Amino acid sequence: MKTPLSSHTKLEKNSHWSAVFSLFMGVTSLISAEFIPISLLTPIAQTLNITEGMAGQTVTAVGIFAVLASLMLAPLTQNINRRLVLLTLSILLVIANILVAFTPNYTILLMGRSILGICVGGFWSMASAVTLQLVSEKNLPRALSTIYAGVSVATIISLPLASYLGNLIGWRTIFLLSALLGGIAFIWQFIALPSLPAQQGNSFKNMFLLLKQRWITLGIVATILSYGGYHILFTYLRPFLEHNLALATNTLSTILLLFGIANCIGTVIAGFVMGKQFKTTMILVHFILLILAVIFMFSHTNKTMSILLIIAWGLMFGFIPVGWSTWIVRTLADKAEMMGGLSVAAIQFSIGLAAAIGGFIFDNKGMQGIFFSSALIFLFALILIKLSFWLFNRITGQSLT
Known part of the structure; x- marks a missing residue:
């Protein structure tokens, strides 16, 4: 319901x-x-x-x-x-x-x-x-x-x-x-x-009271991990293309263009499937990103395979922003502005943290460490997503389709 x-x-x-x-x-x-x-x-x-x-x-x-x-x-x-x-x-x-x-x-x-x-x-x-x-x-x-x-x-x-x-x-x-x-x-x-009237009850107190609900807190942490698992790899995508795959500048630009196009296609597809199978799609997308990161670990020396994986990576990430926004409007429609604020803060924090941690890992373990870290982060994200959805159902008596 x-x-x-x-x-x-x-x-x-x-x-x-x-x-x-x-x-x-x-x-x-x-x-x-x-x-x-x-x-x-x-x-x-x-x-x-x-x-x-x-x-x-x-x-x-x-x-x-x-x-x-x-x-x-x-x-x-x-x-x-x-x-x-x-x-x-x-x-x-x-x-x-x-x-x-x-x-x-x-x-x-x-x-x-x-x-x-x-x-x-x-x-x-x-x-x-x-x-x-x-x-x-x-x-x-x-x-x-x-x-x-x-x-x-x-x-x-x-x-x-x-x-x-x-x-x-x-x-x-x-x-x-x-x-x-x-x-x-x-x-x-x-x-x-x-005209777009403001939602009522948008106070600092009410915003942080939301975090006292366990399923919301788990969802916010899952959001951090979800974006973090993507950005820890995305941040170092260009060095990977330039140094590990030794691509020429023109080829590199073409790959980045294809990456962006795939990302756009994923976003459009997400708009159609999230309305019908939100819960299943959210879990499946994070599982696929986990598998892609694992495959990266074992095939990063194969130029053709790596390029295909990069395009697939862009395609699957298109689902994530749509998915987490849909989660907000499905579960907390009357508090969407406050949840939107918490969500954006979580996302920006995640991007910064991924860049910082990723930099340390990249300097010490190279791209293999980046791929492993991304897979591990998505594994934890997947666990927390399932737990948040389960708690939402148990606490509110409503289910996410």
Whole structure:
């Protein structure tokens, strides 16, 4: 039995699909802006006379402020219409990119990236709750997959495309183009988004009271492990392609492009299957990722097999963001904003932790250690997912289909 929506989230018969696609554009703009520096570290560092490590910290800054915004935005704006909040975040995204594009020094660069972090955390924390108000319950997984497809498209923009164009037109122009993309998203949202009343009870106290429920805490930890198992490998994907597989630059860019396309396809497929077989799909996806990591361990010297595994890895990850968002709206629809904040904080923490732990493992054990760690993390994630689902059924008397 599905958890019923609370009265203020019951929807009109007509779904706002244009608004959903405007949020897809917003996500594409946000995530591409977040990860563009990964492809442009060297030219940014050379222009501003800083080290590549310092340039890399601009990605870390986004993560830190995203965590803070995801936890604080819903309680601090609990009486403000979500349409206004989303439009404000979209304008700030444009400002952040312009600041970076024209930055004269490292301080302004960090300032622009910190503003972007607020946009990322705030936007993501409200995505699930806002989607509840835009489409009917039966269309939720498809709408969420549409929005999260923006992550896949952003992967293509921020990795191979930004790297290629950056060499042609310069990194500052890339950020101006990112600002333009954000401006298009803002205009679309301004036209398409209806009034979106805030959910009631969005206080700091209520947010952290959620964590007293064991099945929620287990689900949050499983979310950390789920994203961590993926990102510990994804973070070191390029060094693996360059050094272990010895791929040429053009071939490497092609593989990253195929990876992004596969990720997008996985997200779209997830939108169709999560609505019908959510529980089974979540368990199966994590099991497949576990098996892929194990296969990596024994076939990483085979170039063709490794490339196929990388594409499969991208395909399967497309299910994870859609899956965890569906979990929120299926189990806690009337608290989706607070759960969204906790979830985004968990995800950003997971990405940072995976990069830090992965760096130590990569330096000491190489890619074999990365593959083993990823498999182990997914094993624990799988156990906690099953336990969280079981406790939800036992405590609430409801089952997840």
